[in-house]
Amino acid sequence: MPSSRKAPVIVITGTPGTGKTTHAELLAQESPVPLKHINVGELVKEKGLHEEYDEEWQSYTVDEDKLLDELEPLASEGGIILDWHTCELFPERWADLVVVLRCDHTKLWDRLEKRGYPLKKIQENNQAEIMEVVLDEARSSYAQEIVVELQSEGTEDLESNVARIVQWIEAWQEDREQ
Ligand code: DAT
Incomplete structure (x- = not known):
């Protein structure tokens, strides 16, 4: 388990379009501890942490080693929200x-x-959501008790989800202070 962090590392994952960035932005505003929102897809583009651009899928093939090297110091320090459509790459710790x-x-x-x-990309992502691909990936990569599945269909969901994560952060802080 992580030990010396003053603020937690929160991974927000899900199929593209489920609301990761929307949640991460609101959470960064409402969190009782400073949390930096890291949009991993944007970071990959900005820092060139990719191998090639795949025209057919309109996406980058990520250089995973470079990405992990870039994120490691930030994760060790804590106080970040990792916003990405996959999570199994991130070390469990x-x-x-x-x-x-x-x-x-x-x-x-x-x-x-x-x-x-493009239609192909919509179909692929839709199928992945139906098949619970990201949820399975999260459950097989992390301890069950830290994985939380939340619906993101409307503004009410967004607000209650963020409020719930804020409560979780407060409890996390209290645990540290004991
Ligand atoms: P992601 O980062 O997972 O790709 P996003 O945050 O960019 O998704 O959201 C995609 C679109 O859907 C965007 O127009 C905002 C909207 N959206 C997502 N979750 C929502 C929610 N819970 N309530 C209202 N709109 C939402």
Whole structure:
């Protein structure tokens, strides 16, 4: 278990479009301890932590070693939200809480269509959401008690999910102070 961190590492994961960035931004504002939101996909692009751009899938093939090297010092320090559509790459010791966002697949389809994703990419992500790919990945990579599955379909979900994570952070802090 992580020991010396003054603030936790919270992983927010889920199929693209489930609301990771929306949640991470609100959580960074409302958290009782400073949390830096790291949009891992953006970081990969900014720092060139990728091998090549895949035109067909319109996505980058991530250089996993480079990405882990970049994130390691931040994770050791704590006080970050890792926002990414996959989580099994992150070492188990990094995470204090892993939130898996879920969304009804018809709603997810609309969100991804609005984002202008090609049909193939929408279908692939929709199928992944139905098959609970990210949830399975989280459950097989981390201790059961730190993995939380939350619905993300509307603003009420967003607000109650963030409030719940804030409560979790407060409890995490109290534990540390004892
Ligand atoms: P992700 O970061 O998982 O790809 P996002 O945060 O960019 O997803 O959200 C995709 C779109 O869906 C965006 O327009 C905001 C909307 N959305 C996501 N979760 C929501 C929620 N719980 N309530 C309302 N809108 C939401």
